[in-house]
Amino acid sequence: MTETPPGTSRLLGLGSWPEARRIAGILREETVGGALLLAGAVAAMIWANSPWSGTYEALRAFRVGPAALHLDLSLATWAADGLLAIFFFVAGLELKREFVAGDLRQVRRAAVPVAAALGGVIVPAVLYLLLTLGVGASSGAARGWAIPTATDIAFALAVLAVIGRYLPTALRTFLLTLAVVDDLVAIVIIALFYTEHLSVLPLLGALLPLAVFALLVQRRVRAWWLLLPLAAATWALMHASGVHATVAGVLLAFTVPVLRSERSGGPEAGPGLAEHFEHRLRPISAGVAVPVFAFMSAGVSLGGLSGLAGALSDPVAVGVVVGLVAGKPIGIMLATWLVARFTHARLDEGLAWVDVAGLAVLAGIGFTVSLLIGELAFGAGSERDAYVKVAVLTGSLIAALTATVILRLRNRVYRRIHEAETVDRDHDGIPDVYQKRS
Template structure:
């Protein structure tokens, strides 16, 4: 395979790992969609008063100046999403430590694409609201993020035969996208900073890192037991961040970075699939996808539309159509153009398995900016404000539009690749690894094995 290619097929092991993540996230995306529909039904029915009353009900207790009494809506946004961001951070670390993106050449493409998918939508929104109030302009980061669960769910439904590199591209793009959004939250949505709580947080973070990295050696803690001990320590870190003025979800990312994702050779020889990172991911991902994110969506997506007239009236506000245009056109143009610029800068071409229309379809699908967009809208305008309600309507509209357009483009491409798959038999050797992965060394069998497979791998390129 030429060195001057981008978005090339990764290793077979990485392809399997991405497929497993996509399968889990797609189920979460369906539940997220169901929770969103339920929220809209409750918010626009006779149960609206009870729905908003439940969202705004306070739970917890303040201990002096230590703030732990929050509304249920804030518990969902500040607490449950911290778990979601923990998985985002863990996935990002795995991508860059043991995934295909440990190669700087491969990492450059989704990172630049994600940056383009953040910068252009933010500029579009800001310019549309330039003549508006300072508060309206403060929502510039709302269209910055891509919703992993929703985008992956759509891709799983319509993209069964798309090249594996496209799936990896979307997942990595969304993860990096969310990391940029998290950084924006930390830098621009921090108020009343209380540095003493951040200093106190260093102690439990250090203890967390010690147990995560040396727990088995120092305390004879197996990964299956260590994760259970790490949970209460993680809660302490989260509570300190909550009171520091930095958004509490940042704690989830920092804690994820403390988890080792590369096992030593001795542990790898004993059980390569049950390191601490894998144990925590397997324990937490179902809870995050099946409970945390849907509950957040249920309490955040509910907005009283006021009928069709109210819906269309909201979309005429600069905040609303700024978000819609930024999500739909800003993402598709920003990501596609950034990827194209990378190929020109590197004097490279797309892998022969992929066409530019595929990249355009993925870029369009990345306009589904739901979970993190709702969070940033609440941070920008406040829960229950008119601006926030307009933003919710726009986020829903823009995300659905991007999902439909992306699904149309990629479903047509999926039919194209399905026809190719029907014409070309994808063989598997005795080791169970398809020949199409052999040309990039994924057979795990050494140079002789790779050389043996290279001819068949090259024959299958398109």
């Protein structure tokens, strides 16, 4: 690794110290959420393959909700449409904060994770379509093209916390931002490609509570008894329109202001409303919404080794596994390299391309959103949906194990970088490396 010459732009640089502290806090919460997600998925798999598997399916199919409002939905649907709306609301807040007040408000910093996320969407989709090309249009296999394009934030960060204790802050930030952008792309894909029956009146009706919600948050109103009913009405009308209800979570998030108003002292006066909501809702998203969805979605009966082999021999399953394990890292690495090539940037000091490769492989953990898209593409409970679940679990496991091998080999380098970043000789609470870079 060579030192970056003066005047050369850095790829995956340290960024600012306040941003590093904020990212560290997010990582801690998402790591706990990832552990709960994994526990929920394992519990679902054990239950679905036990003698009591019928009770698991009965639980998923149990319907609850007001029938008059067409919201008498199964618990599995409430988890996919309702709880994941909270997840996407938090993801939307995080993305807006990054681009308005975070280090990614600078175009040169934003270009790398955004390009990497797009590369990690395009290449897996292309590989999936190529591998399912011979199945035939009548089978509907092509509908699953978006399944291997998503990265699971909580699961990936939980793995990273275990295997990459000394990972440089810049790489952690890169993975988090890439995953958030990835989720935004996923919600756009869901809205555009997985909306079959569009009802215009409910969709237009959703704009009214959304507009009132936006007006209130722009005036810095925090009263939950005002905002929560408006958010629920927006979600319900979006659900009735045929557009996947999780889209409402992102739209609501994008209305929330990031910076404090001038009347409150401006941006320097403290955290804005977006950070306030994120602080309140991230534990609910990471600790409840995503783990419950995993529990409701991951349970699939394997039917022993022969059943597992049969599921993984399906072209759709092969496309999903190859997309996650090979497509994601190839797309992310290729896009990152192209950004470096055309901007003449170099990796920051102490980093190497193998570090980026490790994170790119880790991004192949496509659990939560991949399962959601699988259900939308082939129908919840269908035979092909079961194959997709097996493929997503298998691909995510292979990606996690491969990334573990790569990143463990870099552990000694990570430790050296970590020690350099945390040296604080003047005892002012800010690591010296951030002061030198500023």
